[in-house]
Amino acid sequence: xxxxPISMVVGALTPPPPSLTEDYxxxxxxxxxxxxxxxxxxxxxxxxxxxxxxxxxxxxGRSANVRRANKWFDAxxxxxxxxxxxxxxxGGLTQDGNSDFFVFSTGxxxxxxxxxTFTLRPRHDFFQLIYQxxxxxxxxxxxxxxxxxxxxxxxxxxxxxxxxxxxxxxxxLKGIRSKRWDLTFTKTTENPNLPTSLxxxxxxxxxxxxxxxxxxxxSLSTVLSNPAVLPYFRSLxxxxxxxxxxxxxxxxxxxxxxxxxxxNIPPSGTATLPLVQAVFQLVDIIAGEGGWxxxxxxxxxxxxxxxxxGSLRPETRSKLKxxxxxxxxxxKEELAKExxxxxxxxxxxxxxxxxxxxxxxxxxxxxxxALEREKKRLMRKTQGKTKVR
Ligand SMILES: *[C@@H]1O[C@H](CO)[C@@H](O)[C@H](O)[C@H]1NC(C)=O
Numbered sequence: 001x002x003x004x005p006i007s008m009v010v011g012a013l014t015p016p017p018p019s020l021t022e023d024y025x026x027x028x029x030x031x032x033x034x035x036x037x038x039x040x041x042x043x044x045x046x047x048x049x050x051x052x053x054x055x056x057x058x059x060x061g062r063s064a065n066v067r068r069a070n071k072w073f074d075a076x077x078x079x080x081x082x083x084x085x086x087x088x089x090x091g092g093l094t095q096d097g098n099s100d101f102f103v104f105s106t107g108x109x110x111x112x113x114x115x116x117t118f119t120l121r122p123r124h125d126f127f128q129l130i131y132q133x134x135x136x137x138x139x140x141x142x143x144x145x146x147x148x149x150x151x152x153x154x155x156x157x158x159x160x161x162x163x164x165x166x167x168x169x170x171x172x173l174k175g176i177r178s179k180r181w182d183l184t185f186t187k188t189t190e191n192p193n194l195p196t197s198l199x200x201x202x203x204x205x206x207x208x209x210x211x212x213x214x215x216x217x218x219s220l221s222t223v224l225s226n227p228a229v230l231p232y233f234r235s236l237x238x239x240x241x242x243x244x245x246x247x248x249x250x251x252x253x254x255x256x257x258x259x260x261x262x263x264n265i266p267p268s269g270t271a272t273l274p275l276v277q278a279v280f281q282l283v284d285i286i287a288g289e290g291g292w293x294x295x296x297x298x299x300x301x302x303x304x305x306x307x308x309x310g311s312l313r314p315e316t317r318s319k320l321k322x323x324x325x326x327x328x329x330x331x332k333e334e335l336a337k338e339x340x341x342x343x344x345x346x347x348x349x350x351x352x353x354x355x356x357x358x359x360x361x362x363x364x365x366x367x368x369x370a371l372e373r374e375k376k377r378l379m380r381k382t383q384g385k386t387k388v389r
Contacts, residue, residue, distance in 0.1 A: 061123030159307025
């Protein structure tokens, strides 16, 4: 037998051929020396098909999400363009992962910026999608929706009061306080001017009255009562507080005031347009800009109006101020208490360490004696306690 390195290598790499027994009577392909019997590879074929299917679903789901987000944004683009000098970043919608998108808009009176964020269902991940859907059946409060959230950040202005106020769809209500700490400032009330599926969360009725009354062409309650809009409305909130409880009082320079509109994305894309339009007007009414001062008709008044802060009753303003001062006091006290506890712990640890060091310097017999003394001391202590009882 001659020595052939190539055939040796090939021989080592090739798995032993499946035994081509003669009693195989299934489908078979032959080409020269090769024989392919599909029946012997059933599992591999199944696996390959599953991988291909999953990959196909990934791309289908991903592009479905891209289409959905773009459809909503395209429907609102003209409005954004009419409102901002920079309605979006370069390239329009930015994709962040497979189901998240965002738009950053800036250059408008009354607001520093608008962040539009899309959180869509995980359509790219078949298993997650199934899981979400099933969980939606089990847990009725578990919402499986495509959501778009518009966060308007106000410019620093005395016209925008420090307050927390919201209109929330009732099916969003459960658990909203755990996701939005700022809403723990509010009380939940019904409002006769709103559809029964909505509820108001407000610190004071004065704020609600001012925001729900008709301002020129804007009547928030009319817009929200529109049956084409209502199914997609989740919440609208005006807030000066963070979403999660801060550990320390937030310095004035870091406090931002936001108007946040949260919507389910309508399949048509356009259904929410009247509401988004109205929220731009609301921004001006709150900030008293663009001739939209509260209590003024935009047709007759020019120049800045008083804004929401100016139209609140002085008592409301002082109550709002007091609530924030109390929170800051509470946060400061908590912080101080935590610090005291930490210091006490550090002191105890230092004492323990010093004692250990002292013991380690003693001779073996002295250490034993010291331990016994300590034992006796502890025993006396416990006996003393039992006697007292
Ligand atoms: C609201 O107006 C009052 C009185 O005009 C003012 O003292 C207060 O600072 C204003 N609030 C804010 C948040 O600027």
